[in-house]
Amino acid sequence: MNNRMKRISNNIYQISLGWVNVFVIEDNGLTLVDTGTKGSTGKIFSAIKSAGKNPYDIKRIILTHAHPDHAGSAEEIKRMLRVPVLAHHEDAKIMGYGVAVRKEICLTPGLKNWLIYELAIKRAGINIEPVVIDEQLNDRDLLPLLGGIRVVHTPGHSKGHIALLAENEEVLIAGDLLSNSTGLGLSVIYENMAEGISSIMKVTDLDFDKMAFGHGSPILKDAGSIIRQTFVNYEYTLV
Ligand SMILES: [Zn+2]
Numbered sequence: 001m002n003n004r005m006k007r008i009s010n011n012i013y014q015i016s017l018g019w020v021n022v023f024v025i026e027d028n029g030l031t032l033v034d035t036g037t038k039g040s041t042g043k044i045f046s047a048i049k050s051a052g053k054n055p056y057d058i059k060r061i062i063l064t065h066a067h068p069d070h071a072g073s074a075e076e077i078k079r080m081l082r083v084p085v086l087a088h089h090e091d092a093k094i095m096g097y098g099v100a101v102r103k104e105i106c107l108t109p110g111l112k113n114w115l116i117y118e119l120a121i122k123r124a125g126i127n128i129e130p131v132v133i134d135e136q137l138n139d140r141d142l143l144p145l146l147g148g149i150r151v152v153h154t155p156g157h158s159k160g161h162i163a164l165l166a167e168n169e170e171v172l173i174a175g176d177l178l179s180n181s182t183g184l185g186l187s188v189i190y191e192n193m194a195e196g197i198s199s200i201m202k203v204t205d206l207d208f209d210k211m212a213f214g215h216g217s218p219i220l221k222d223a224g225s226i227i228r229q230t231f232v233n234y235e236y237t238l239v
């Protein structure tokens with residue numbers, strides 16, 4: 001499996017770890033966005049090294065949400081590098097107890113979603129190694145990276161889910177707000193699907209050209225208009 005770093009924009013890279021992606025932002029050291037499942041540290045570090053960069057330059061970890069395929073190695077990397085972990089306050093609460101998935105889960109209709117749920121999501125379990133979140137984020141916070149990365153609270157998939165808008169690079173790191181793993185569409189599971197769709201509508205108002213996902217390939221051009229076209233009618237058809 002090739003898990004080398006793929007460039008999304010000038011200073012944002014994607015590392016694919018099998019079926020889930022993590023991201024590296026290069027500015028003021030490295031920032032790791034998401035951490036894969038438990039045991040992903042070695043793969044992430046070797047991908048960073050293979051791009052000629054030093055994983056020990058990671059200065060902070062941002063988690064898009066609590067799920068075990070995103071927050072699974074957060075505590076291990078934090079412990080190893082002694083770096084702060086940032087996440088939205090709603091998911092920060094549960095991650096501190098090692099809880100990664102809330103009870104209310106609805107599966108998006110469709111055979112492909114059912115298969116992914118049965119083969120991957122169930123297997124990932126509902127717990128992570130507990131991780132204390134050092135900085136709790138709120139909607140519209142501006143992180144001092146790349147001239148300002150906007151935190152966009154996008155609940156639904158998870159109550160504390162965030163997307164990250166790197167305004168100067170016109171990149172939206174979408175996490176699991178939606179998915180591009182079997183074509184552009186909804187994520188496989190939502191805690192609250194109506195809220196998840198409202199969150200997708202919320203990002204259609206933002207200005208970005210490229211979009212990267214927790215699952216699937218990035219869209220490297222015209223992502224804003226592609227998302228608008230794809231989801232324009234979802235509000236009415238699915239809720
Ligand atoms: Zn998720």
Ligand SMILES: [Zn+2]
Pocket residue numbers: 020067069070176214215
């Ligand atoms: Zn995920």
